[in-house]
Each structure stands twice: as C-alpha cells, then as structure tokens.
Amino acid sequence: MITVQQLTKRYARNTAVDHISFEVGKGQIVGFLGPNGAGKTTTMRMLTCFLPPTSGEATVAGFDVLEKPLEVKRRIGYLPETPPLYPEMRTDEYLGFVGKIKGLRGPELSKRIDFVLDRCAVADVKDKVLGKLSKGYRQRVGLAQAIIHNPDVLILDEPTAGLDPKQINETRDLIKSLAGDHTIILSTHILPEVEQTCQQVIIINKGKLVATDSVNNLQNRARGAGSVLVEVAGRNGVLEFAQVQRRLEQVPGVSRVQFKHAGDNRSTFEVEGKSDRAIRGDLARAIVESGWDLNELRTAAISLEEIFLQLTSSDEANAVSSGSTTNGTEAASSEAKG
Amino acid sequence: MRNVWIICRKELSSYFVSPIAYILLAIFAIVFGYFFWNSVGYFIFAGMEAQMRGSMFPMNINEQVIRPLISNVAVIGLFLIPLISMRLFAEEKRAGTFELLATSPVRDLAVIFGKWLAAVLLYGGMLLVSAINFAWLFRYGNPDWKPLAIAYLGLFLQAGFMLAIGTFISSLTRNQIIAGAVTFAVCLLLWVLGWVSEYDSTPVARVMSYLSIPLHFESFEKGLLSLKDAVFFVSAIFLGLFLTSRSIESLRWRS
Numbered sequence: 001m002i003t004v005q006q007l008t009k010r011y012a013r014n015t016a017v018d019h020i021s022f023e024v025g026k027g028q029i030v031g032f033l034g035p036n037g038a039g040k041t042t043t044m045r046m047l048t049c050f051l052p053p054t055s056g057e058a059t060v061a062g063f064d065v066l067e068k069p070l071e072v073k074r075r076i077g078y079l080p081e082t083p084p085l086y087p088e089m090r091t092d093e094y095l096g097f098v099g100k101i102k103g104l105r106g107p108e109l110s111k112r113i114d115f116v117l118d119r120c121a122v123a124d125v126k127d128k129v130l131g132k133l134s135k136g137y138r139q140r141v142g143l144a145q146a147i148i149h150n151p152d153v154l155i156l157d158e159p160t161a162g163l164d165p166k167q168i169n170e171t172r173d174l175i176k177s178l179a180g181d182h183t184i185i186l187s188t189h190i191l192p193e194v195e196q197t198c199q200q201v202i203i204i205n206k207g208k209l210v211a212t213d214s215v216n217n218l219q220n221r222a223r224g225a226g227s228v229l230v231e232v233a234g235r236n237g238v239l240e241f242a243q244v245q246r247r248l249e250q251v252p253g254v255s256r257v258q259f260k261h262a263g264d265n266r267s268t269f270e271v272e273g274k275s276d277r278a279i280r281g282d283l284a285r286a287i288v289e290s291g292w293d294l295n296e297l298r299t300a301a302i303s304l305e306e307i308f309l310q311l312t313s314s315d316e317a318n319a320v321s322s323g324s325t326t327n328g329t330e331a332a333s334s335e336a337k338g
Numbered sequence: 339m340r341n342v343w344i345i346c347r348k349e350l351s352s353y354f355v356s357p358i359a360y361i362l363l364a365i366f367a368i369v370f371g372y373f374f375w376n377s378v379g380y381f382i383f384a385g386m387e388a389q390m391r392g393s394m395f396p397m398n399i400n401e402q403v404i405r406p407l408i409s410n411v412a413v414i415g416l417f418l419i420p421l422i423s424m425r426l427f428a429e430e431k432r433a434g435t436f437e438l439l440a441t442s443p444v445r446d447l448a449v450i451f452g453k454w455l456a457a458v459l460l461y462g463g464m465l466l467v468s469a470i471n472f473a474w475l476f477r478y479g480n481p482d483w484k485p486l487a488i489a490y491l492g493l494f495l496q497a498g499f500m501l502a503i504g505t506f507i508s509s510l511t512r513n514q515i516i517a518g519a520v521t522f523a524v525c526l527l528l529w530v531l532g533w534v535s536e537y538d539s540t541p542v543a544r545v546m547s548y549l550s551i552p553l554h555f556e557s558f559e560k561g562l563l564s565l566k567d568a569v570f571f572v573s574a575i576f577l578g579l580f581l582t583s584r585s586i587e588s589l590r591w592r593s
Contacts, residue, residue, distance in 0.1 A: 048441040051590055073443040084438035086348075088355045100344045101442045145438070 083142025087131030345452025423504025485561025492558020502578025
C-alpha cells in the first residue's frame with residue numbers, strides 16, 4: 001500500500017530524513033517510533049504530499065507523491081499532531097466541510113458524517129462549537145475528519161498525545177478497530193502504544209532508519225536474555241541475603257546471581273541462566289527447600305523501551321543492559337516525556 | 339470550480355460566525371452613513387440657497403453627492419480591506435488547519451481563489467450598505483444610475499486588487515496583526531504613489547503613478563468605463579493571486 005524508497009528531506013542546515021526505505025502492506029497497522037525530532041512528522045508530511053521530498057520516492061496506493069499528489073491525497077486520511085479544527089465551526093458543520101473538500105457529495109456525504117460521528121463517538125457533541133470541546137473530543141473529531149472519505153491509508157501523527165489514560169485507551173481501541181478497512185501508520189514516542197496497537201514497527205532516530213520489524217520479533221529479541229527476577233522472604237523474620245545468594249548460585253544451570261535490593265525481610269535477585277536452560281523450577285525448589293518463602297519469580301524481559309533505547313542511543317545502551325529493568329523503564333519513560 | 343465555492347462558503351461563514359463581519363459592516367455603516375448625511379445635507383442647503391438667490395446654478399446630484407461619496411467609500415475601503423484580508427491564510431497557518439487544506443485533494447489555486455472571493459463578497463456586503471443609502475436618493479431625487487453602476491464596478495475592481503495584495507501578504511505570515519499592518523502600509527503607499535506625477539515626469543515617476551490606485555479609479559469615479567484601467571485592476575488581481583500561489587508553494591519547500 002505504501003512504498004518508500006531512499007526518501008530524503010534536507011533543509012538548508014540539517015537533514016531531517018535520511019534515505020529511509022520501508023514498505024507497508026494493505027490493512028496493516030504500523031508504528032512509527034522515534035524520539036522527538038527524529039523525523040517522524042517530516043516523513044509523514046512527505047507521505048501526505050504536504051512536503052515534497054528532496055530525493056527518493058514514495059508511493060501511496062500506487063501513486064507517486066510528487067507526480068500524482070491529488071490522487072494520493074484522495075486516498076489518504078491525515079491527522080496532524082494538533083487536530084486541524086476550525087474553532088468557530090460546529091462539529092457536524094466541520095465534518096461536512098472536510099467531507100466536501102475530500103470530494104464527497106449529497107446523500108453520500110451525510111451518510112459518511114453520521115457514520116464517523118458514530119464511529120468516533122462524537123455524535124453527542126455534533127452541535128457543539130469545536131473551540132469549546134475538550135482535548136479528548138478534539139482528538140476524536142480529528143480522527144473523524146481523517147476517515148470521513150473512507151481513505152485507503154490513514155496517517156496519524158501522535159494520535160494519543162496529551163490525552164488522559166482513559167482517553168488513550170479509547171483512542172487505541174478505535175484505531176485498532178479501524179485497521180481492517182484502512183492501512184494505518186501512526187507515529188508515537190510511547191512504546192506501550194506500539195506494543196498494544198501495532199503489528200509492525202519502524203524505528204527511526206535522527207532521520208535514519210534504525211530498525212523495522214514486527215512487534216513480535218522485537219519482543220522475542222528482547223526476551224532472548226532469559227534472566228529471572230526472584231524475590232525471597234525469610235520465614236521467621238531473619239533473612240541473610242548473602243546466604244540466599246550463595247544458595248542460588250549453587251542451583252544447576254545458574255551462571256550469575258546479582259543482588260538487586262533488600263526490603264523489609266525480603267531480598268530480590270536477578271538470576272541469569274546458562275543458555276536456554278530452564279532454571280525456574282530448580283530455583284523455586286531450592287528456595288522453598290531452604291526454608292524461605294518464594295514471593296515472586298518472573299522473567300526480567302527487556303521491554304520494547306529498552307530495545308528502543310539500545311537502538312537509538314549507543315551511549316545509553318550499555319547503561320540499560322547492565323542496569324535494572326525498573327531503571328530502564330524509568331529512563332525510557334522520562335525520555336518519552338521529555 | 340466546486341472546490342472554489344466550497345472554500346468560499348466556508349470562509350464567508352467563518353466571517354459571519356465571528357464578530358469580524360458584523361463589526362466591519364457596522365463601522366462602514368456608521369462612517370458612510372455620516373458622510374452620506376453630511377453630503378446630502380450640504381446639497382440641500384446649497385440648493386435652497388441657490389433658490390433664494392434666484393440663480394440658476396445647475397444642481398447635479400450625481401456630481402455633487404454621489405461622486406464625492408464614492409470616493410469616500412474608496413477611502414474607507416483602504417482602511418477596512420486589510421481587516422478583511424488579514425486572517426485569510428495567517429489564521430489557518432496559526433491554527434494548523436492549513437495542513438488540512440494542503441493535504442486535501444484541492445488545488446492551491448482553488449483555495450486561494452475561494453478565499454479571495456469570500457473577501458470580495460464581504461466587501462460587496464459593505465457596498466450593499468452604501469447602496470441602501472443611495473436608494474434614498476433614487477426615492478426622492480432623480481440621479482442617473484449608470485455612472486453609479488460603473489463606480490460600483492470600479493470599487494469592486496479596486497477592492498479586489500487590494501484584497502489580492504492582502505491575500506498574498508496574509509500567506510506570508512502566521513500573525514494576523516502583521517498581515518493587516520503590512521497590507522495597510524502597502525495599500526497606502528500604492529494610494530499615494532501617484533502624488534509624484536504632480537511635479538515630476540521622469541520615467542520612474544511615470545511608473546510610480548501608473549501603479550497608483552486612485553489614478554486608475556478616477557475614471558470609474560467619474561462614471562466612465564475605462565478599459566485600460568479595468569485591465570490594470572484585473573491583471574493586478576491575477577498577479578496578487580499568482581504571488582499567493584507561489585508563496586503557498588514555497589511554504590512546502592521551506593517549512
């Protein structure tokens with residue numbers, strides 16, 4: 001549906017997008033991932049014919065963005081970072097206007113307006129003036145205008161930015177439900193969003209393509225490390241963590257035990273097993289047989305966030321892989337916020 | 339063509355849902371109403387005086403009332419036109435809705451022409467207010483309607499030109515105040531450019547006076563249909579709208 005080859009956008013002083021190539025198949029949801037300023041918006045703007053590429057080519061539904069912009073625009077629904085709303089218009093009036101400039105007429109237009117009002121759950125504000133809508137409604141009206149002409153391709157620039165958690169979930173569900181009929185590219189710097197909504201991820205950083213893969217593959221890659229987090233508690237109020245560590249190290253298949261932190265009569269360890277050997281059962285048995293309680297035993301999987309950090313910043317990569325999971329998550333989310 | 343009309347209707351409705359249109363119409367109605375009242379009052383006074391003296395000084399309502407009033411309408415337009423055109427593109431750029439228009443299957447020219455047309459129609463609304471005043475002259479007097487019609491045509495052409503300049507300038511900035519102020523400055527300069535012709539006739543001065551708006555409006559004001567001046571205004575309108583389309587396109591290359 002979308003083919004991008006060696007797409008480049010150069011400005012006077014910097015290169016915003018640097019020889020990016022990727023392909024998106026029909027009906028897929030693709031997450032476009034990258035820190036702020038990575039070139040996500042620029043790439044999307046080139047796909048929507050808002051910006052012309054400096055070099056390289058992009059085709060949408062078989063039409064080149066430079067040669068057949070009108071055909072491309074007819075097949076694309078675009079939600080920019082800030083929904084493009086006219087504050088003085090009413091919701092239905094606005095959707096009518098957008099429908100008309102996208103080429104809808106008469107009964108078909110009113111049918112589509114009713115459909116998107118319903119689909120994006122904005123029917124209850126259809127008589128309200130857009131300037132007075134809350135952020136969540138504005139975002140959904142923005143989504144409604146993007147799908148009004150039933151485009152083949154939907155391009156959504158940070159569709160959940162600035163929404164509250166409930167609205168984020170609703171918007172994600174809405175996007176997921178749209179996937180069957182439309183091919184969707186959505187950009188974000190929030191990783192769970194990609195994990196939850198997308199099938200494929202395209203990661204870019206500083207204008208360059210870093211990775212493109214399916215979400216499953218990326219997650220599998222993350223689990224490869226295979227270390228386990230164990231929380232152990234003492235039964236009678238005393239727990240010597242050095243003793244526990246020594247005991248864990250004796251479990252067959254364990255290559256390394258690292259003490260993480262100790263709480264009130266509890267200790268947490270990160271245990272690394274030798275290549276692919278199942279150590280969980282042995283660990284649990286060893287702990288219980290030694291007379292301690294096993295509070296928790298879980299995979300210390302690296303989240304997409306950590307892969308993302310590893311891929312996008314080589315400096316931080318080492319810090320993340322040696323640091324704890326929780327620290328990694330915090331670093332990633334603070335990066336996402338900043 | 340459909341798209342031009344869609345854009346134009348949207349622009350007109352946004353003029354009329356916000357207070358801008360009403361404020362502009364009210365300002366025009368008050369100021370022009372005052373001029374009209376003043377001018378008609380003086381005409382009546384002069385007429386009674388002539389009658390008392392018994393002189394047969396010819397009284398002509400077209401020459402003595404309508405013509406000066408038309409030139410007043412033109413000057414009021416100079417002040418109000420920047421206020422009409424300043425928001426056309428600046429507002430869309432600020433609100434981010436320009437991205438919607440630019441990614442919709444609508445040609446730039448349709449957007450530009452639609453917006454300009456909406457501005458011209460709003461100006462037409464102001465002229466309608468003045469026409470209500472003039473209607474009283476036809477009710478109680480017997481003026482000739484042809485010079486008035488030609489004068490209105492001239493007003494439209496002249497306003498169309500200034501609005502095309504305003505559209506262009508509005509496409510250069512995101513700030514409406516800047517767009518309005520610069521448009522006013524440019525129009526004012528074009529207004530007074532002809533002054534040099536009074537003492538100078540070098541080629542530079544001739545070019546300057548050729549660019550001057552009132553010089554081309556003069557014949558319309560007199561009630562003469564001058565093809566030369568009409569061509570000047572029409573081609574200037576096209577130039578303004580063409581520059582706008584260049585500026586819109588350059589936005590994409592620069593932004």
